[in-house]
Amino acid sequence: MLSPSGMGRGAWWGVVVGLLLWGGMADAAKRSTPKRSTASAAQRAVWRAKAWVGLGSLAKVSTSVNDDCSGLTQLAYRAPGLSLMPERTLPGENGVKAIYRKADALGSLRSAPTPGDLVFFRETVDRNKDGRRNDGLTHIGIVERVGADGTVTFVHRAGGGVKRGRLNLARPDARTDARGRVLNDWIRRRDKRHRGYLAGELVAGFASVDERWGAAPRGSGR
Structure with a gap:
């Protein structure tokens, strides 16, 4: 210079x-x-699910998935190279059972939830219409947050659209606490053969979603 x-x-x-x-x-x-x-992936799924609360139909977001509970989770977790569904589904297997089976094969099932986890429920409907509680896994949602008292807030596609629900593993059969705060929302309505059931009573477990879900696990199609 x-x-x-x-x-x-x-x-x-x-x-x-x-x-x-x-x-x-x-x-x-x-x-x-x-x-x-x-x-x-879990954070993005929570952001998306929260944004859809109040929608009457997933069709307003996308028509590429079924307008049901499993469709919501697949849409929330959608990303290149990642899929909640196994490569093949079994005969008579619904979306909830297929996702649970993949989670099990990946070793992703867990008993303590964290935000972004999948939450599974059993016997929320009488799918086979035989009046018995023998339908297995029937519902799924996404954990939004876990409160200090253990109350889990989750987002799911249920009757009426996308909404929030609550469940409490420590007090699964309690609707509210001593202060009147909701611990568990109703997840199965009362009918002629069965009483109503709270979300905490029918929760079947949780699963974390990470990079392992990018490839189908061995045996996921069997």
Whole structure:
């Protein structure tokens, strides 16, 4: 670089000021460049599910999945290379059972929930219409948060649309606590043969979703 003696003082200061301005602009450009999202698949699923609460139909979001509980979880977790469903489903197997089977094969089932986990329920409907509680896994949702008292808030597609529900593993048969706060929402209505059931009574477990779900596990189609 030329020294001040090799050029006019005014030209020299012009070069210096130009370099300073260029450096400042480069730093500003670096700061303004959006950083790549580091949100996990579970975090994205929770954000999406929360945004859909109140919708009467998933068709308002996408028609590429069934407008039901398993469709909501698949849509919330949709990402390139990730699928909640196994490569093949078994004869007579509903979406909830298929997702649970894949979770089991991956070793993803868990008893203590965290936000973003899948939550499974059993016997929420009389699917085979025989009046007995023998339908197995029938419902699924996404854990939104876990309260200090252990009450789990989850988002699910149920009758009437996408909504929030609550369950409490420590007090599964209690509708409210001493202060009147809801611990468990109703998840199966009372009918002629059965009493109504609370969410905590019919919860069947949880499953975490991570990068392992990008590939079908061995034996997922058998």
